[in-house]
Amino acid sequence: MGVNEHDAMRELIALAAADALDEREQALLAEHLRHCQACIAELDEWRALGRGLRRLPTPQVTPQVFERTRQQMELQLATAKENRLNPWLFGTLVLLSWTLTAASWPVLRILTQGATSWMATDIRGIWTGLLGYMVAGWAIGGVMVIALAVKRAGTGRTA
Amino acid sequence: MGPQAADTELARLRRGDPEAFEQILGRYQHRVFRYLVRMVRDRAQAEDLFQQTWLRVTQKIGQYDPRRNFEAWLFSVARNLAIDYLRRYKPESLDEPPPGDPEGQTREARLAAGGPSALDRVLARERSERLEASLAELPPMYREVLTLRFEEEMKIEEIANVLEVPLSTAKTRLRRGMGHLRQILESTGAQGIWA
Numbered sequence: 001m002g003v004n005e006h007d008a009m010r011e012l013i014a015l016a017a018a019d020a021l022d023e024r025e026q027a028l029l030a031e032h033l034r035h036c037q038a039c040i041a042e043l044d045e046w047r048a049l050g051r052g053l054r055r056l057p058t059p060q061v062t063p064q065v066f067e068r069t070r071q072q073m074e075l076q077l078a079t080a081k082e083n084r085l086n087p088w089l090f091g092t093l094v095l096l097s098w099t100l101t102a103a104s105w106p107v108l109r110i111l112t113q114g115a116t117s118w119m120a121t122d123i124r125g126i127w128t129g130l131l132g133y134m135v136a137g138w139a140i141g142g143v144m145v146i147a148l149a150v151k152r153a154g155t156g157r158t159a
Numbered sequence: 160m161g162p163q164a165a166d167t168e169l170a171r172l173r174r175g176d177p178e179a180f181e182q183i184l185g186r187y188q189h190r191v192f193r194y195l196v197r198m199v200r201d202r203a204q205a206e207d208l209f210q211q212t213w214l215r216v217t218q219k220i221g222q223y224d225p226r227r228n229f230e231a232w233l234f235s236v237a238r239n240l241a242i243d244y245l246r247r248y249k250p251e252s253l254d255e256p257p258p259g260d261p262e263g264q265t266r267e268a269r270l271a272a273g274g275p276s277a278l279d280r281v282l283a284r285e286r287s288e289r290l291e292a293s294l295a296e297l298p299p300m301y302r303e304v305l306t307l308r309f310e311e312e313m314k315i316e317e318i319a320n321v322l323e324v325p326l327s328t329a330k331t332r333l334r335r336g337m338g339h340l341r342q343i344l345e346s347t348g349a350q351g352i353w354a
Contacts, residue, residue: 014334049341
């Protein structure tokens with residue numbers, strides 16, 4: 001056994017005690033250990049160190065920390081779920097609003113100008129009226145959305 | 160847990176099922192906490208990082224690649240937070256070995272500094288306390304690899320995965336970490352039989 005081989009094997013001994021050698025390294029070390037008592041003793045010491053590390057007491061999470069973490073996770077999951085739903089809800093509301101606006105225009109026209117107003121040939125006037133009606137409706141809705149958003153932001157800051 | 164059950168649980172986690180999250184929190188709580196305590200050496204800070212880890216898990220579960228080992232992913236989430244904390248508040252050497260690397264030192268030279276009989280006497284008392292204290296003296300890069308290997312019982316390949324380093328680097332850190340730990344134990348007269 002040469003000094004070089006012995007030094008090379010010493011590099012592997014700690015890893016052997018940690019079960020971190022590949023098959024080739026294991027075979028090399030096993031062959032060396034067959035005739036090197038010093039390395040066998042060295043391996044025993046490393047293994048003892050490994051056993052000591054495995055037996056270290058495990059710090060425990062307190063029930064309070066566990067519960068606090070669980071609650072925070074639950075809250076975050078609920079917020080994430082709400083955020084996922086918001087775009088769908090918004091889209092549905094927009095679609096509903098357009099439908100209601102379009103559907104209510106004929107009703108409004110009949111109520112204000114009579115049932116025969118639909119027989120009028122003034123197509124341009126009808127479309128202008130519809131456009132004005134929708135713009136007014138959406139402007140009012142927009143102002144309300146902005147007011148609600150401002151109120152919500154203020155609530156968030158003070159929470 | 161079988162692969163099918165694991166798949167089902169993962170699907171529940173991805174759906175954001177609170178019960179599934181509570182189950183994995185219960186299953187891994189002490190292991191993740193132990194790892195964080197070893198990393199930052201401060202119980203209160205470890206508790207804070209513990210909570211941050213699980214919040215990050217709930218946020219990032221959608222990005223988890225099921226082909227990857229879940230434990231390795233979970234520990235890498237905890238690791239990133241611990242490393243961020245150490246870089247910010249305890250800028251110890253995270254990437255470079257400290258001076259006095261035992262790699263160049265012979266066994267004889269190391270033993271001469273202590274002496275086996277003296278070491279054996281010290282070993283008779285304060286075993287795990289001394290070992291724990293010595294472990295805490297190591298740089299984080301060595302503490303983490305030792306705790307992942309010996310306390311978490313991760314294979315070296317999984318450790319390399321958590322650390323996001325090549326296998327050879329993980330092995331080198333493990334070997335050097337053990338060497339440093341033994342050097343510290345010897346310098347305090349606490350090396351010997353732990354069994």
